[in-house]
Amino acid sequence: EAGVAQSPRYKIIEKRQSVAFWCNPISGHATLYWYQQILGQGPKLLIQFQNNGVVDDSQLPKDRFSAERLKGVDSTLKIQPAKLEDSAVYLCASSPTHENEQFFGPGTRLTVL
């Protein structure tokens, strides 16, 4: 079974630029999560989707971050404009339902200069 796929794996941008990350969850998984993991810290949830609907986006900085999962499968996370403090690994995870084990992708490491 293929795992959660993410791209790109690494991205370096300058502050005030925009960036987008892509995630393809495990086939059949209804729930998709985006996490931000700052160096030396645990992952912090940004947004949770159930199919193509948002379940929780209370921790998403909506003035600069946006995410969508239009067809209930893959998802994109965008940052516009980026700030220095956005430097982190952005992890995508999926689960069959919101009550099951979450499977994580390898993450995208973002560096904002």
Added chain:
Amino acid sequence: QQQVKQSPQSLIVQKGGIPIINCAYENTAFDYFPWYQQFPGKGPALLIAIRPDVSEKKEGRFTISFNKSAKQFSLHIMDSQPGDSATYFCAASSHTGANNLFFGTGTRLTVIP
């Protein structure tokens, strides 16, 4: 506010030793307590999880001890091996609501051959 507090931040043990990582929580609604293992450049992977109806769960060399009254839980790794060197995260969630995972800050374990 950190929902789950984890200690120590780092741990070094000799091969065959028994490292112990501790976590504490405040939210009594939490009813699922997983431990994740993360290697450099990889996403977290579920190691073992426990629900509050039991005080201990063992899977292979990994054991979770759970103290509901103290709101604490810990991970023990028996007969630790160099391949266990990784960062370990505890987490907690509640099935009520969105069932989001709240992660601890992580423990970097090094097992010396």
